[in-house]
Amino acid sequence: MKRIWKQVQQTLRILGAGILAILVLVSSTVPGGERLEQVRAYTRGVEFDYAGWMLAALWDKGQQWALSAPRYWDEKTQRQVVEDWAALTREVQALRAESARIFADPSVSDPQTAAAPVLARLRAREAEQARLGALSEEILQIQTRAVLAEMGLTYGKQAVPSVLYRISKLPLALVVSPREVIRQDANISLLPDMGLDEITALEQRVEQELGVSALVVQIGGVAVYPAMVMETTNLVYLTDTVAHEWTHNYLTLRPLGMLYDASPELRSMNETAASLAGKEIGLRVLERYYPDLVPPPPAP
Template sequence: MFLRSFLRRLARVGRTFLYLALLLAALLSLRAGDLIREDVPSQVRQFTRPWEFDYVSWTLDALWAKERQAVLDLPRYLTPAQQRQAVLDYLDLVRQLDRVEADIADFYANPAVKNPQVLTAPLVARRERLLAQWQRQRLLAEAVLEHQISTVIADLGLSVGGQPIPPLLYHVTPLPMALIVSPRTVIRQEADISLQPDLPLETITHLEQVVERGLNVSALVVPVGGIGIYPTMVMRSDNLPWLVETVAHEWIHNYLTLHPLGLLYEASPEMRTINETTASLAGKEIARAVLARYYPEFLPSETENEAHPPSSDGGAAKAFDFRAEMHTTRVTVDALLAAGKVDEAEAYMEARRRFFWEHGYPIRRLNQAYFAFYGAYADTPLGPQGQDPVGEAVRTLRARSPDLATFLRRIAWVTSYQALQHLLAQTGS
């Protein structure tokens, strides 16, 4: 009994040291761009410092929560059916909480409502009860999903002794927003500054305007769904396929941080695209395997987002294709910027923003910074990456790899786009 207790304590100490080492690696990776291009981020921070997010405090708090979760080892006391039900109950609770918060927001947004504080008092009380319940249930739901996703990762050959390295840890939390900065003359991300969650829109627009005026750049504050620090940060959601995919996507970033590809994330725009496209492809593949094994009723169809069904007259049904239209927009913008027509490109992007809005896509701003951020996620042929060949090279390597584990072990050691091209030449057709 004494020996077992001693070994358990020793394992906890080892796990704590592992957490701290991975935290250091994640923080170094997160700020690698600052070390490479300190000039632009430091100039931007002249405007953003009062609103920047404190990663160190958040990570220490999250690690403490995860340590308590690990000590309890809650999934071990539940049957697979009970584990599944714990996740479904949690998702239902999130759904109720989101609905109440939306109802409260509607009261405050309605100009006909004169006393929203009085009218929403019962809703606010219900929200507080749901939040307290959510706080109690989320650690169990996180622990179960971590266990389920880790099991699938091991089955896919991405573990050591059945344990993913690093261990899969995520924490649901309000996420920082990202202030993205690009030159006006070319689409290239030169700064990514994390801001506090839930900043008022007036603060967001003020920051964008002062950065653009002060530095003659394109700036945009964007929401993010997850961040690959350690433990990873994930937005609260009742959408199980999205949640599992995001958790897997961010774990891939943790995995890559222990390899050259992840450590060189900010070395060039091409390396960022390789990282994000790899994480997107792998995250989707892992998520499908998790859903198929534990939640098959949530598994989306393989062809869900493919060609439109034929119309009654025998032709293809006409529908708005957001990715194709965004691809066209990016290609046109790149051509205008290459010709030195910056003002024309910006006027065109504003016209296209209104076009997307009319088709049900409420994009707040469409500018160079928008494409600099979203263009790195090139897991599909069409989209905001335009004709950038980097994403296509990553997709080709996955197609030439016999399984996901082989693909990740190959690409994890890539140190440049040229190295990726060389690897493709070695793998053949």
Template structure:
């Protein structure tokens, strides 16, 4: 029995190793010469993606081999219990961190004892999460693998290819740039997740002054490294959706859609939005597979409250984030089209202050902010029609598996539009 388990683990390891050797290209492909200006500015905060791939891939497989040894495994019930505990601890961690931030902001020095207590409790919670992490990751990977298999995606014998592989951690941030006279995703680079606000502002200012580029450092929920790097402070449902989104990028990479992702802005939007749509659908199926009754609906971050000075809102006059952001994008595009760059930038800052006053603490809105968010066509910061086009495309298919397979075979935006027209004529 032990020999059989070891043999199976070895076969799976070899299979996955072949995948990681190919998937590492996702993080390293691109024209390095084009990134010189941004890489130079970000060099002190650079994120070593190659080391990430190697260290985390080997670490996760060590755990899998250990779990394959008779007597070292855990039951599915125990694994689900660990999943529930892990995400409950995420709520606790968020609460302790909020307490630390609140006490630290008190310039009088009062509450130092409470600060030490919260810091110690946060350390204990994080230590417990680290112990649970590998089993929780495997539960999530198994859930996504099962729904992918049921949808007919990536099935090769008894395996899913590429194998679903995630790491719950703090993902890198991304430094994004855009020309100032238009909204267009340009040079970008991943940076260390712990870079502070002052250093972010310094990088952005330097690129503005030296390269005349709008720049912004943004948090991201995940990145398609291998294993995929995912934010570890979210809910189970949100984590499953993000994990599935990143796995779909891995899956798309082995087809025309992923191979042509950076051939045009439209293809990048098509990739990201297809992964969003299918990721939500498959992620929801994985959530149900794992047992959607798990205590997942607890809020993992403290709600952002409006300023006390803000007057009470009148019924029917609520601030709608999506509506306001779409209007901000529309008006900004118009001003830039008219060549009124400074006016557009002043308008974006005025709007940012409105968002902050209404409980949405956005640090910066500029051309790069919209360029990044515009890649996700269903984002309110996007002006792309691709979101609606993909929804229309999906509606003509019986299942999400068919949708993923058909969109995976698309090599250009024009080809996608032709397919959409053909489906509409039927």
């Protein structure tokens, strides 16, 4: 009973911290300004819903914490699960590429039938990937928290906020700049499944009607809470990104994060701090749990 009550308390703490983060982070996701509101006149129908995504992710994380066992496994078992997930993700990505080739091949008269065996295997592997993915996320969260404690970046061995991330399709980012100078006047998150034709039409419309430069780009992670991280099998990149986004979450509770959008200089300082911390913390995670994956030192 004591263990169950402890799990319930931890789940409630995670949900409480997450709701607080939503109130802070959503308010800072879209900076104010006249130019921003001008651009949003063209994007409101395709903007990404961060609040909805965070609430769903927090609910899933709370359930995982209450029900999952990775925190009781030894390090060898934890590593094996993460490696199994990475291998399965590589297989899923290969099956997606194979099905895309079939549908793109003009010589295939009935691509739906031709791709049926591939799609059936893809659905089965994606279901297994989702199960292992939840376990892998929790393991990397545990490992990162342990390294943060070793580095003295916790309070009573508790990371504040706790390290939480979720693999997800990432929103696209519409970046707007004046034509005569390189400067970010607006950065608006868009739905991840927009087609190339929709993206091109949006860029052209914003540029022509507002007299600016507009570009829709992909991103690697978003420091909402839990952090949103793109799917990858590269554990060097993944550990770095998880630590990078946690640093953003950490700074959000401090002046440098609260003033993220106050000026381009503060935004650059915040991103530089997160990049430096992410690389160092991510490297410590690799050295501690995946030493054979540590990349060689850069050349002088």
